Amino acid sequence: MTRGTSADTGPSRLLVSDLAQLATPAERQAPLRGDALGQVDVLEDAFLLCEEGRIAAVGRMRELRHVDGDVEEIDGRGLCAIPGLVDCHTHACFAGDRVEEFALRATGATYEELHAAGGGILSTVRATRAASEPELRQAVHRHRDWMLHAGTTTFEAKSGYGLDRETELAALHAIAAEDGVPTWLGAHAVPPEFGDADAYLDFAIAEVLPGAARIAESADVFVEQGAFDVGQARRYLEACRDAGLALRLHGDQFTEQGAVGLAIELEARSVDHLEVTGPTGIRALAQSDVSAVLLPASALCLGRPMPPARALVDAGAVVALATDFNPGSAFCESLPLVCSLACTQLHLSPAEALAACTVNAAHVLGRADRIGRLGPGHDANLVLLDAPDWRHLAYHLGGDLVAAVVVRGKLAWRR
Numbered sequence: 001m002t003r004g005t006s007a008d009t010g011p012s013r014l015l016v017s018d019l020a021q022l023a024t025p026a027e028r029q030a031p032l033r034g035d036a037l038g039q040v041d042v043l044e045d046a047f048l049l050c051e052e053g054r055i056a057a058v059g060r061m062r063e064l065r066h067v068d069g070d071v072e073e074i075d076g077r078g079l080c081a082i083p084g085l086v087d088c089h090t091h092a093c094f095a096g097d098r099v100e101e102f103a104l105r106a107t108g109a110t111y112e113e114l115h116a117a118g119g120g121i122l123s124t125v126r127a128t129r130a131a132s133e134p135e136l137r138q139a140v141h142r143h144r145d146w147m148l149h150a151g152t153t154t155f156e157a158k159s160g161y162g163l164d165r166e167t168e169l170a171a172l173h174a175i176a177a178e179d180g181v182p183t184w185l186g187a188h189a190v191p192p193e194f195g196d197a198d199a200y201l202d203f204a205i206a207e208v209l210p211g212a213a214r215i216a217e218s219a220d221v222f223v224e225q226g227a228f229d230v231g232q233a234r235r236y237l238e239a240c241r242d243a244g245l246a247l248r249l250h251g252d253q254f255t256e257q258g259a260v261g262l263a264i265e266l267e268a269r270s271v272d273h274l275e276v277t278g279p280t281g282i283r284a285l286a287q288s289d290v291s292a293v294l295l296p297a298s299a300l301c302l303g304r305p306m307p308p309a310r311a312l313v314d315a316g317a318v319v320a321l322a323t324d325f326n327p328g329s330a331f332c333e334s335l336p337l338v339c340s341l342a343c344t345q346l347h348l349s350p351a352e353a354l355a356a357c358t359v360n361a362a363h364v365l366g367r368a369d370r371i372g373r374l375g376p377g378h379d380a381n382l383v384l385l386d387a388p389d390w391r392h393l394a395y396h397l398g399g400d401l402v403a404a405v406v407v408r409g410k411l412a413w414r415r
Helices: 032-037 099-106 111-116 121-129 135-150 165-177 196-213 230-242 259-265 279-286 296-302 307-316 335-344 350-356 359-364
Strands: 013-025 040-051 056-060 072-074 079-084 083-088 152-158 181-187 218-222 246-251 270-273 291-294 317-321 383-384 402-407 410-414
Touching: 013 056, 013 307, 013 350, 013 383, 032 307, 032 350, 040 350, 083 335, 083 359, 099 111, 111 196, 121 165, 135 152, 135 165, 135 402, 135 410, 152 230, 152 402, 165 181, 181 196, 181 230, 196 230, 218 230, 230 246, 230 259, 246 259, 259 270, 259 279, 291 307, 291 359, 307 317, 317 335, 317 350, 317 359, 335 350, 350 359
Parallel strands: 013 072, 013 079, 083 152, 152 181, 181 218, 218 246, 246 270, 270 291, 291 317
Antiparallel strands: 013 040, 040 056, 079 383, 383 402, 402 410
8 A cells, every 4th residue: 555645646546544524415416405405424433435536435444444456545533524615606717906996995995886986897807808818827727726725626717807709718718727617707797898788798699609608618697787687688698508508697796686587587507696685586596496606705805795595595495605706806715714604694504504515516517416525436526624523614714724635536735
């Protein structure tokens, strides 16, 4: 039996032994709703065996038979294993920063005021358009590593900071090249060279969509005052659906504009944000298959109301969690921090938070059959926590508790 630390070389089998705990969402279906969201299987004194990038076996150490041949081993004493975290909503492809806006917002400027003054999204558009494709890939690589060190083994990332053909396609290429799940956020804002949203959408659908559909897996739109209304969003999303893309929406972040109803009408995969969603929207989502992706770090940073997570879960809606990592409203790459916010601010249990950023987030990305759980046949993506109990994932607010990350059966990072 050999020991190693490289993600790129070494045996194709990996054994993690003597774990204090191994925790994974209990149910086998996806997505998880209601009571099932809060059920976690916990094994004490456990092992996990990976072969050829997949999980071959999990169990208690007393059940582990002798493993012959060339096997890399990780000593899991004092550590807890959880599934690799899945960040299903990020804006990780951008250039520059908005630290000056952060300082202004800290002294009272609102998000809407900054946007109206030419800041906000359009500020990042200017910086991103000025970057080359290699520079965009370098930025995504850097951000991907930040997320990896916080336990994220699968991430989605959106374009939307180019809003022209060249930069949007370059952003999608950069995301895909860094093993991200690319989403074309072609309808993020109206760039200054277009007089109105309809003129811009004419351009985006005719000139950008054909290329974007060859790279991206899904399309997204920002339904909000000052961005795109429901009619414009429907036109954009229907064109994207016809081009073979899955559909997602930003909705109910500042005002209810009908995004929830549109998401249900078009059978979108998700509607994300939902900070101001009221009882009617909650009931509608609970009766649908559209996932509610909640972004508490964004609400915290902007001083906005938190999304109604407890009401959504209790009503039976599909709930996922994500960081919304972006340079303006949520400069946060940490899903453990999001889990802490989910428990302390959204009133979810640690078990519900874990499922929401593993199996349910994987469902949003169309990958719940492969990732989000620790069980035989799933991709061998896991996080080792330096903690005596897996619930420290949410309990340790902003803590440096990720000891190691395994991606597809290889040790990808160790503290």
